Amino acid sequence: MDKESNYSKYRGKCKEFVDAMIAKDSTLKAVRGHYYDAQWGAQEHWWAIKPDGTIIDPTALQFLSKGKGVYKEFDGWTNCAECGKEIHEDEVHFMGNYTCCSLACCKSLVGVY
Numbered sequence: 001m002d003k004e005s006n007y008s009k010y011r012g013k014c015k016e017f018v019d020a021m022i023a024k025d026s027t028l029k030a031v032r033g034h035y036y037d038a039q040w041g042a043q044e045h046w047w048a049i050k051p052d053g054t055i056i057d058p059t060a061l062q063f064l065s066k067g068k069g070v071y072k073e074f075d076g077w078t079n080c081a082e083c084g085k086e087i088h089e090d091e092v093h094f095m096g097n098y099t100c101c102s103l104a105c106c107k108s109l110v111g112v113y
Helices: 003-010 014-024 103-110
Strands: 029-037 041-049 070-073 077-079 086-088 093-095 098-100
Touching (some): 098 103
Antiparallel strands (some): 029 041
């Protein structure tokens, strides 16, 4: 398969492919985080890991580096897009694709506060 067809086949379907793998092998664990591709940078992503820590990525071919990049598990913490405060995902307020620590920061981010 060429790059375009791999991209089309796998892009945005990471969790779906991981869930299918886990349905067949319950020893696998789903992991969400970021995949760091040398050319594309950080990409939100899902993959699976074996009990011994080996990464299994059923959609790695969507990336130019084909899974040879760096996988980093999301730890639940992010930063407010407006003030930079570190916040846990359970406390996040969303403004489009941006995370904010409060409604005041959300309003400030878009210039209405």
